[in-house]
Amino acid sequence: MITIRYSVLIVFILSLIGASYLGFSSINLTHDKLIHFATFFILTTEFFFIFRTRSLKQLSYLTFVVCSLCGGIGSEFLQHMVNMKRVFDPMDILCNLAGSIFGLSLSIVYQSYGEGIKKTQPVEIELI
Template structure:
């Protein structure tokens, strides 16, 4: 039975979330985490253990356990970042929907006041309701 190495799993999780990056660059972080933690960390730890303690025997099974632990950590990290990305996307959609409904309400208020220039897209100098301040560069 293959044992998952939890220290490697935790190190991979921490390494992945060290970078505070926007969602667009997560692909680079995935590759970087895979190369550094999974490949270099798993193989490098076995080589370092042999250098520190020459009596220690090289064990490919230990490397396999380290790789599996790191891959599990990377899988958990990717799954969580996809969850966060989906949640942020839903929040942006909800915010845009609220903003659009607010704009429609403003247009309805303006139409009730009798100013049809906003609904027709004309710029008559008064494109916002009375409770907003309309400051333009020419005012300075």
């Protein structure tokens, strides 16, 4: 069963609006590659934690396809089609993918660590 964490969903939508503004506007940023990396790191991490499910494997695949492939690669092509003033740069895609994969990796480690702690909690038994 999958449940949605609505507070994380709201934060994700707000982050997505901010990222869309940066991606589709004609502003020049000095640390463009760092911003690509950080943006996709944040968006991927937020997307991963929107869903609460027992299947970490399915959630990981879903996050990879949506954020890394569709978001990281597709957004660069879409950005070039929407705003022709933007120059297509393959290094942007590489930074998007690196940020997304790093965010997904840390999210998986954090989720796995949390599940491991739950499994190893000592059981308190009261002796009479």
